[in-house]
Amino acid sequence: MGGDTANGAPPPKRMKLHMPSIEEAFPHPMDGVAVPAVTIDALGSKGQIKKIEFTRIITQALYSLGYNKSASLLETESGIPLHSAIISQFRMEILQGLWDESLKTLHNLSHLDPETLKSAAFLILQQKFLEQLHRGETDMALKTLRSQLSKLKIRMQRLHELASCIICPTREDILAKVEWRGGGAEANMSLLLHLQSLLPPDIMIPEKRLEGLIEQALSVQRKACMFHNSLDQALTLYTDHCCGRDQIPTQTIQVLDAHEDEVWFLQFSHNGKHLASASKDCTAIIWNVGNDDFVMLKHTLTGHQKPVAFVAWSPDDIMLLTCGTEEVVRLWNAESGDCLRTYTKPTSGFTSCAWFPDGRKFVTGGGDRCIDMWDLNGNELDSWKGVRMPRITDVAITSDGVNMVSLAGNKDIRIHNLKEKSEHVIEEEGSITSLSFSNDSKHLLVNLSSQEIHLWDITANEKLPYKFKGHRQGRYVIRSCFGGSDHAFIVSGSEDSQVYIWHRGNGELLEVLPGHAGTVNCVSWNPTNPHMFASASDDSTIRIWGLSTKAPRVRATGTSNGIHPLINGVTR
């Protein structure tokens, strides 16, 4: 290794004899630090990790864990100190509240641009000023303000605020006015953290850097894990995280037989304790979900004259709205099963409805081309209509109450921003059969009759949605929904009687579950239990799906669904 590195360029002749490897000594960034015979500077399989940085981060982690002796031992052994001498001095001064000394040290720090210098100085002086005020040393505070703070000539607004503190009558006022958290060791620590964020990171490493890096790696693993579907965050550092297929419900654990005709719609309540289903036999049924995930019939809601096409749980799950096909909307009390009110419109019927997040108002969309807003007493509060507005087939309101989405005509998704009273339209390429929203109010799922499911992000102005394919859809209204913990999966029904599950991130078809004997019209995932979902089908049954590791149910309690034919899904 005889190359002369003083001017960074070893004689070319010599280089050819050596293999170009990471053993070339290149200039160290920390001048004046004795580096013992270490020639390898990069670690890791790709040589991307610099040894100096790595050691410093480990030292910092040891300090933050409280292992001071080990940390200082590491510093001396590797010869790489965590902070250079100046910085250690600076830190000590800040932590002890020695403001003037720390200012001097700050100025001694090399390669800092003037802006950063000023901001850091401002913070230190601000703390000094407020402490002085707090202690009642008003003239000292005034002197600080005049001679030191105003010389910096930045953040004048803040300067004026601080100046007005002088005339504050009591100490509490000061604290409240400038959001000062008081003096003392804690405040000094938080000042130090604040300063750290201002100074360049290679001078003072941000706190808890190693923990931060590891958490980033964990979240990347978690995102890459396709079957991840558990509520608890049991990720270990020892191996890469990867769930098995058995985290997704793939087995029918119960078949509910109470409807007499095709079941067109179903939805779990927000608290996951009830399930409502709507059927062509003109009834809706509310089911109870027991603690062991056993579902039992609770109420049968009769009264509609036409097939019930849609149900909507109020945000507090006390009330339920049911919508007949082109017919009336009925409001029911979910506990007692009584019909509280019927909403009609003389000209035409309604096709769907959606609650506002406050649970006291809801909107309906109908065949007469307007969207109406109603309250619980039966009064029509508002309506959106227009000559150019075509027939509405589906409405939904996001859970934050900001956006109202309607399916107008066949191809348009209209998004009305309720706060700003603006509207924008997403045009789809084919006819849309159904609409479903995610919990974070930002993503929208539509089923198209061209046998695709599109996932749109309504906040970003994207032109292209994510697409999911594989299921069959032609003539009927098939609905899909989000599922799993953090909504990582997309589930849909299909005309070939199977349930399809895709991974939302990469669009891969994970499972195809047979079992039903007719078109699966609608699926709903339990919002509080990531291992349970329900599907509704034309064979007039509802199937509850759970994990394949669970034992099948053999209960025969007196309910109308005492039959349990377990035709289990054999996954491909």
Add this chain to the structure above:
Amino acid sequence: MGQIFQERLPGPRIYCCSNCQAHAADYDEVVSKAFQGRYGRAYLFNKVVNVRLGPKEDRQLITGLHTVNDIYCSCCQQVLGWRYEKAYEEKEKYKEGKYIIEKNKMTKQNFLK
């Protein structure tokens, strides 16, 4: 069999199924009004919605031999007319891929008098 998905046509003047009022075709898609169906006058359309196709068959029509599919309304299964799959004479080739709906199986909607 599940909630049947009905396509809706936007344009104001629409022809609907006489039985169930499902939208069938738009006035702007009329190609010719001078056709004869099995039960009387019929119109030739470029595009129709909410129909299902029946099986192919060869039929001898007034204008010659053609391969046609019967079309049924998706909602009520009424036979509305047929679709020309293939025409065997050169003069009739223009009809291929277009649809015939019989006049008495349609009702008009929103036509201005």
